[in-house]
Amino acid sequence: MRDDMVRRSDVIDSFLADAGWAIAARVPMGADWSTRRYERLTAPDGTRAILMDAAGEGAAQVPPFIRICGLLRDAGLSAPDLFAQAPPQGLLLLEDFGDDSFAALLERGDDPWPLYAVATDVLAHLHDRFDPASAPDLPCYGLPLFTAQVALFADAYMEAADRPLAAAGRAALDAAWVAVLEPVLDSVPVSLLLRDYHPGNLMWLPGRPGVRACGLLDVQDGGIGPVSYDLLSLLQDARRDVPDTIQATMIDRYLLARPGVRREAFLASYAVMGAMRHARILGRVAQLAAGGGKARQLAFLSRVWRQFRGAIAHPLLAPLQSFMDEHLPPDGAVAHILGR
Incomplete structure (x- = not known):
């Protein structure tokens, strides 16, 4: 070594x-x-x-x-x-974009509204200007990739929760994901999806005008996918609680900037993307817990479980809610996974 x-x-x-x-x-x-x-x-x-x-x-x-x-x-x-x-x-x-990540500024107590506003404007700007047809070789965030990513929940999370799935249970969960993903994948436009769009990867660059004041990092997993995904990633962050008022206002801000996106379809896609993203993170954190993971990352588990439960409360996600109610306790076995 x-x-x-x-x-x-x-x-x-x-x-x-x-x-x-x-x-x-x-x-x-x-x-x-x-x-x-x-x-x-x-x-x-x-x-x-x-x-x-x-x-x-x-x-x-x-x-x-x-x-x-x-x-x-x-x-x-x-x-x-x-x-x-x-x-x-x-x-x-x-x-070098410096040290002022949005996360650092939020933790310092800076006003969150301007930060979330410019981060939302970045997405509207990008989605208006990027043509997916210009990059046909980028990964496609569609049904095969999304279902592959949530497989980590079925494997790592259910195992860590001491609720391992037999073949029939795994097939039922896979079918539930397909049932909720398929209806929304073509309901909103697609654009460049950055995947890990959250305050830790956004840098404050006050010397630059407009949307250029937001520096973008950690973009190597980008691909083509629903425009709802990155706004969801920003506003339902595994690392911090974002007030409901900020979440609602930024969704409105994005939709106002992009009048061609239907609100009802966007909100449905937003809920499904949330459930899928939260499930992937739950699986990843459960993996870390099983391997003696870092306390900083394990601390996200309770929040992400709450976010996941909130997402699957949307009527479109009823198949997932039914599965979770049948296979996991109300707290998602978080206390068990953390060894409490």
């Missing part, structure tokens, strides 16, 4: 030397939920950049990240410029 670390360090040193950043000061910035690791670099003249180190299998995410950033910049939005890249080695040198 130590030899691998030494070799990786040599690869990074060579990459930085080729990019002209060999003598820059380097400060670790930690990792995210993935295997990616980040460092802030400061050159002698004060210029800064971010090193993204996606080692091993993580290198496969570098080309999609480059591609999606380019599409976002083409749409007039703020995705980081690339100063240097070595995709086969999983290395990128990125524009």
Whole structure:
């Protein structure tokens, strides 16, 4: 393991030397939920950049990240410029957007309304300007991909809840997902879906005008999918409670900016996308719990279960609500999973 670390360090040193950043000061910035690791670099003249180190299998995410950033910049939005890249080695040198993530500002107590407003406007702007036909090779967030993602709930979450599903139960849950997903997938327009659109991945750039004041990070999982998904991701965040008044106002703000989107269809799609996203996160956190996961991530479990139950209360999601009522206690076995 130590030899691998030494070799990786040599690869990074060579990459930085080729990019002209060999003598820059380097400060670790930690990792995210993935295997990616980040460092802030400061050159002698004060210029800064971010090193993204996606080692091993993580290198496969570098080309999609480059591609999606380019599409976002083409749409007039703020995705980081690339100063240097070595995709086969999983290395990128990125524009530094600073430290003011929307999450940090919210935790500091800043007014949430302007932050959620510009983040909502970014989505309306993107959905108005991006033509899905211009990127036919991007992943399609449709029925096969969505049902594959919620399989983690059926496997990891039900196992962690001590309610493992037999073949018949698993088939019933799969059928319930298909029953609720199919009616909404063609009911709203599709556009560029960023997937992890939440305050931790949005950066405040006050020197830029309009929607460009919102910097966009962690976009490598982008694809083509329903326009409701990213607004749901923003407003029903696993990491924080968003007041109902903000949620309702931002939905209205988005729909006002995009009068061609039917409100009833959008709200139905929003509920189904919420159920699907929350179920995937529940499965992922249950995986972490089974492996002795981090307390910071396990702390999301109760909130996400509440969000999931709220989503499946929509009449369109009755098949899922019936399944959950039959197979899980009202608290979703959260206390059991957390070992309480």
